[in-house]
Each structure stands twice: as structure tokens, then as C-alpha cells.
């Protein structure tokens with residue numbers, strides 16, 4: 001049985017051009033040096049890093065010195081939230097975020113609460129969107145950071161980042177956005193968006209795992225959250241992962257070249273997926289307004305089912321998908337994102353599945369997967385009568 005992978009929002013396979021770039025680096029006897037070394041080998045590695053930094057910065061209209069390479073989205077989010085809070089605590093101790101953020105932001109915010117910071121966790125409306133008025137109302141003269149994601153990783157819902165960015169223009173608070181699920185699909189210009197900090201992860205765009213970057217505008221004071229050498233302008237200690245950086249650079253170049261093409265392609269996949277479910281008379285409900293989601297992600301609730309039965313049966317029949325709800329000790333823990341949208345007792349938080357599209361898909365395997373999903377759901381719901 002050939003498995004159909006519909007979990008690209010969790011991670012993606014490495015693109016072959018990315019692999020080739022990384023292999024070429026590893027095989028080059030001149031390229032392995034430590035970028036901090038002053039000799040020939042070090043200078044060569046430094047050049048590779050600097051070139052990659054420049055190339056990546058240009059894609060979001062940032063400056064080279066504003067890109068901090070990290071071990072991925074989690075570290076970039078941690079550095080943005082904790083690093084900015086610690087460096088700016090003389091201006092206030094209040095942070096605003098939302099209930100639907102990735103745990104890499106939520107847990108960082110909780111950590112700061114233990115250190116004496118005050119955190120406001122904004123609600124979202126039942127369309128999965130943070131309201132600008134709520135951000136405005138939560139702001140105080142002690143607010144130093146607002147961290148709100150660009151696209152939610154479970155639902156694919158696009159957030160009003162630019163509107164929030166312009167509203168925050170005259171406030172001291174720095175604005176961070178986790179753009180892990182937006183980068184490569186939405187046009188991201190940090191100046192236009194009005195963001196001071198922005199997170200990207202390589203493995204969501206067919207780059208290597210354990211690699212990412214934080215854009216931090218040069219006017220944002222940031223304290224390091226790990227200690228050692230003076231790499232990354234003293235903001236991120238540790239010998240740079242040159243091979244990962246080159247892989248990330250290649251992945252970024254490819255995704256930028258193909259951005260619009262992929263946007264169209266994944267939109268057609270989403271349409272086809274919904275068409276088949278409708279044709280097969282499956283009972284389902286899309287979480288969020290489909291027109292306000294990235295084309296790569298669709299989150300669907302199947303009434304009268306639960307995620308455990310769904311995901312297990314999909315997997316047995318050849319479809320790999322996922323869910324924001326977790327199965328812990330035999331009980332299903334509801335998705336924190338869908339709970340934020342619909343409330344604690346809504347069924348959708350335990351019967352919704354995220355399907356996410358990418359390079360492993362084609363029109364044909366999307367149709368095939370949708371047919372499998374339809375037959376599994378119809379079987380499970382008919383069993384229940």
C-alpha cells in the first residue's frame with residue numbers, strides 16, 4: 001500500500017535540491033571550517049553564512065544583520081518572546097499573546113509569568129481570528145511585547161497581522177509574529193507588516209529539521225537565552241550550523257520561486273478534497289472560513305466521531321493526517337486551538353482532523369485520499385447509526 005501524506009504542516013520531506021546543496025557542502029574539504037576562525041577555512045565558512053543570511057533577509061525585506069539563525073521555529077519563538085521580554089523589562093512587564101498560539105510561544109509566555117511578567121492571553125472569535133479591538137483594549141503603558149501568529153498551524157486561518165502591525169506603530173510594544181506556517185505561501189514583507197520580530201522554520205518548507213531563523217529588527221533589544229560564544233551578534237551562542245543554513249537558504253530560494261504556483265496548486269487540492277467529501281455525502285464541517293485559510297491546510301470536523309478512531313483508521317487505509325487533540329492516557333485531550341474558537345465543551349475540539357498539502361501530493365493522490373477519508377468516516381458514522 002502506498003501511503004498518502006497529508007501532514008505537511010507537521011513536517012515536510014527534504015527537497016532533493018536542498019539535499020544536494022547540503023551534500024556538496026559536506027563533501028567540500030574547504031567548507032567545513034568554524035565561521036569564527038580567522039584562517040582560510042573559517043573565512044570561507046563565514047562567507048557561506050553571510051551570503052545565506054543576505055539572500056534570506058532579502059526575501060522578507062530585512063537587512064542581513066537582522067537574521068538570527070536558530071535551531072528551528074521553537075527556538076526562534078522562545079528567543080523572540082523570552083529574549084525580548086528580558087531585554088526590555090525596564091519599560092514594563094506586560095506581554096500580549098493569544099490562546100491559539102503554538103506551544104513554543106505559550107510555554108515561553110508561561111515561563112515569563114513565573115518570572116514576574118504579566119501575560120494577557122487573548123481569545124479568538126469563532127472564525128479563529130484574534131480581534132484587533134481586543135489587542136487594542138489589552139495594551140497598557142507597561143506592554144513591551146505582542147506575539148501573535150501569522151497563520152494558525154492547526155486550522156490554517158490567516159490572522160490580521162498587518163492591521164495589528166499598523167495599530168501598534170505608535171506603541172512601545174514590539175510585535176512578534178510566528179510565521180512558520182505562512183512563510184513560502186503568503187507574501188511577507190516585514191516593513192509592510194509592521195512586525196519587529198518574525199519566526200520561520202526550515203523543515204516546514206522542505207528544508208532540514210533543526211534549522212530556522214528569527215528576524216529581529218535592528219532596533220529591538222534582545223537578551224540571549226543560551227550562553228557561550230558571541231555568535232549571531234551575541235544573540236545566539238553556539239557554532240553556527242553552516243550545512244543547515246545552506247539547506248535553509250536553498251529551501252527558501254525554491255519556495256520563493258514557486259510561491260504563487262504552489263498557492264494555486266494547493267488551492268486546487270483543497271477544492272478537490274472538499275468536492276469528494278461532498279460528493280460522497282460525508283457529514284463534515286470546515287473549521288474556520290475556507291477563504292481565510294492558507295491553501296495548504298484544511299481542518300475538518302466529522303460529527304459523531306473522535307480523532308483517535310479517525311486517525312487510526314486513516315492510517316490503516318493509507319492516509320497520514322493529524323489533529324491538534326492529543327490522546328493521553330486513553331483520554332482525548334481537546335485541541336487548545338479549537339477550544340479557543342468554540343469553547344471547552346464543543347465536540348469539534350475532539351473530532352477534527354488537519355489535512356495539510358505539499359510536495360508529496362498530486363491531484364490524483366488528493367482524490368484518492370479524499371475517497372479513503374470519505375469511506376472511513378461514512379463507515380464509522382454508520383456503525384454508530
Ligand SMILES: Cc1ncc(COP(=O)(O)O)c(C=O)c1O
Nearest residue numbers: 072073074102153178180181201
Ligand atoms: C506555527 C508553528 N510555530 C512553531 C513551530 C515549531 O517549529 P520547529 O518544529 O521548527 O521547532 C511549528 C511547528 O510545529 C509551528 O507550526
